[in-house]
Amino acid sequence: MMGYRTFAGRGPLRTALMIAAFAASGTAVAACGSDDGGSASKDDGAATAAESSGVQQVTALANELLKRPTSISITKPIGKPVPEGKEVVWISCGVPACVTLGETFTEGAKELGWKTRVINTDGTPEKIKAAWSQAASSKPDGVASSGTDLSVVAPQLKQLEEADIPVALYAVPEKTNGVDVLVGDMQGEAESYGEPMAAWIVKDSGGDANTLLVTLPSFPILAGLKQGFDSTYKQGCADCGMKTLDLPLSALGKDVPARIVSTLRANPNIDYVAMAVDDLTVGLPAALRAAGLADKVKIIGATTGQTNIQYIKAGQQAAGVPNAWYDDTWQLVDGLARIFVGEDPSVSEATPPRMILVQDNLPDNTDVFPLVPDFREQFLKLWGKNA
Numbered sequence: 001m002m003g004y005r006t007f008a009g010r011g012p013l014r015t016a017l018m019i020a021a022f023a024a025s026g027t028a029v030a031a032c033g034s035d036d037g038g039s040a041s042k043d044d045g046a047a048t049a050a051e052s053s054g055v056q057q058v059t060a061l062a063n064e065l066l067k068r069p070t071s072i073s074i075t076k077p078i079g080k081p082v083p084e085g086k087e088v089v090w091i092s093c094g095v096p097a098c099v100t101l102g103e104t105f106t107e108g109a110k111e112l113g114w115k116t117r118v119i120n121t122d123g124t125p126e127k128i129k130a131a132w133s134q135a136a137s138s139k140p141d142g143v144a145s146s147g148t149d150l151s152v153v154a155p156q157l158k159q160l161e162e163a164d165i166p167v168a169l170y171a172v173p174e175k176t177n178g179v180d181v182l183v184g185d186m187q188g189e190a191e192s193y194g195e196p197m198a199a200w201i202v203k204d205s206g207g208d209a210n211t212l213l214v215t216l217p218s219f220p221i222l223a224g225l226k227q228g229f230d231s232t233y234k235q236g237c238a239d240c241g242m243k244t245l246d247l248p249l250s251a252l253g254k255d256v257p258a259r260i261v262s263t264l265r266a267n268p269n270i271d272y273v274a275m276a277v278d279d280l281t282v283g284l285p286a287a288l289r290a291a292g293l294a295d296k297v298k299i300i301g302a303t304t305g306q307t308n309i310q311y312i313k314a315g316q317q318a319a320g321v322p323n324a325w326y327d328d329t330w331q332l333v334d335g336l337a338r339i340f341v342g343e344d345p346s347v348s349e350a351t352p353p354r355m356i357l358v359q360d361n362l363p364d365n366t367d368v369f370p371l372v373p374d375f376r377e378q379f380l381k382l383w384g385k386n387a
Contacts, residue, residue: 055207058236062203065196065356068363069371072327072378073350074334080341082383084113088336089135091145094123097303097323100368101146101170104326108333111380114141125152132156139163142336144329146170150179166339168332168348173221181335181345183328188351190221193302194228194276196321196356200300201272202236204318210241210269212297214260215276217246222276225302229274243267247280256280257287264293275301278308278320285316304357309366312359319358326370327352330379337383 088109090102099120106116119134121127132153135143143160150157150172157178160167168181171189175182201209213229215222226244233242245263247256264270275281278301288294294316301308304320311317335348353371355361363369372378380386 054236054238055202058199058202058207058232061232062196062199062356065199065354066358066361068355068361068373069353070373071353072330072372072375073352074331074347074379074382076347077382078334078338078341078343078384080343082112082337082385083340086112086114086141086336086340088114088116088142088144089138089140090116090118091128091131091135091143091148092118092120093145093147094121094127095147098146100325101329104368105144105329105332108326108330108379111376111385112333112337112383125149128152129156136160136163136165140165141340142166142168144168144170144332144336146172146328148172150176154178166336166345168335168345170328170332171221180339181332181348183331183335183349184352188224190224191228192351192354193321194225194230195232196354197274197300197302197319198229198232199236200319200356200358201274202233202240204298205237205240205272207237208240209237209272210243210267211272211274212243212245212260212263212267212270213274213276214245214247214256214280216249216252216280218249219277225276241269243270252280257283260284261287261291261293264288264297265291271297273297273299275299278302278304281311281317282307285311300356306366309357309362312357313362313366315359319356321354322357322371324352324354324371325368326375327372330375334379334382 090105092098092102102118106118109116117140119131121131128148129152133156136156136159143165144167146169148169157167157176161178166180167178168183169179171184172179172182174185201211211233213226215226233240243263245260247259251259260273264273273284281299281301284299285294288297298318300319300321301317302321304322308317308320309322312320331348331350331352335345338345338348355371
C-alpha cells in the first residue's frame with residue numbers, strides 16, 4: 001500500500017490511489033512472471049521493481065490532479081430549508097488573499113439570502129483582536145474568518161460561544177473551543193499542497209529529478225507542506241536528489257531570486273525548483289534568464305496566484321497548485337447553514353479539491369476562478385436552492 005495520507009472528500013487523490021494500487025499490483029504480477037535473463041541479483045531486481053512501481057503510483061496521482069475537479073468535496077444535502085435573512089461577519093486577516101476569500105464567502109452567503117458584513121484589519125494582533133471584539137459585541141448570527149491566530153482571540157471566541165454564535169474558520173492550526181466549523185486545518189491543508197507538487201515533479205521527470213525546495217521556516221504551517229512533499233517525492237523518486245533552501249523573513253521582497261540563483265549555481269545538477277509559497281516566485285523567471293538558467297530548471301509552486309498563472313501561460317513557470325478560493329469559503333457557508341438548521345456541520349470540513357495547473361490545462365478565465373466549474377450549481381443543490 002502507498003504511504004500517502006488521504007483527505008476526506010478529495011476525489012482526485014482518492015481515485016489516484018485506487019489507480020496506483022491497481023498499477024502496482026499489475027507491476028508486481030508482471031515482475032513475478034518475467035525473466036529478462038540479466039545478471040542483476042534478486043535484491044537488485046526487487047529494488048528496481050519497487051522503484052518502478054513507486055514512479056507509476058505517483059505518476060497516476062499526478063495524472064488525476066492534472067484534471068480539473070468535477071465534484072465539490074461535500075455530498076450530503078442539507079435536510080431542512082436554510083433560513084434567509086441571517087447576518088454574518090467576515091473578519092479579514094489583513095493580507096490580499098483574505099480579502100479575496102472574504103469576497104467569495106460573501107457571494108456564497110448571498111445565495112442563501114444572508115447579509116455579510118466585512119471587518120477589515122491590517123493583520124496585526126491588536127487590529128485582529130479589535131475586529132473580533134467588534135464582531136462579538138455586534139451579536140451577528142455567525143462569524144467567519146481565515147488564518148486567525150486563535151491565541152490572540154481566545155476571549156472573543158469564548159464570548160461568541162457563550163452567546164451561542166457559531167464560528168466557521170479556514171486554515172487555522174486546530175479546532176479549539178468556540179470554533180464550530182474548520183475547513184482546512186493547517187497541517188492537512190499544507191500537506192495537500194506539497195503532495196501535488198512532488199507528484200508533478202516525479203511525473204515530469206520520469207522519476208529522475210534533482211529538486212530544490214524553497215521554503216520559509218518562520219511559518220510553521222510550511223513544515224506540513226514539506227512533510228507532504230517529502231513523503232510523495234520519496235515514494236516516487238527514491239533515488240532523486242533533494243535540497244532545501246530555508247529563506248529568512250528578511251529576504252522577502254528583497255533578494256529571494258538572487259538567493260535561489262546562487263544556490264542553483266552552487267548545485268548545477270538541480271533541475272526543478274519547488275516553491276513552498278508561489279509568491280516567492282515573483283521575479284524568479286527574470287533572474288533565471290539573466291543567469292542563463294531559464295532552460296535548465298523548471299519551477300512549480302504552491303498557492304499559485306495571478307502572477308504565477310501569467311508565468312505559466314508565458315512558459316516561464318512550468319506548473320502550480322492554485323488556491324481553491326470558492327471551494328474553501330463556500331464550505332464555510334455550508335457549515336454555518338447546517339448549524340442554523342440544527343445539523344452536524346462536520347460534513348462541511350472535507351478537504352477542498354486540489355489540482356495542478358500547467359500551460360495545457362489553464363482555464364479560459366484565469367482571474368479568481370473555482371476549481372470545480374459548476375461548483376455553484378452543486379452547492380445550491382445541497383442547499384435546496386434552484387441554480
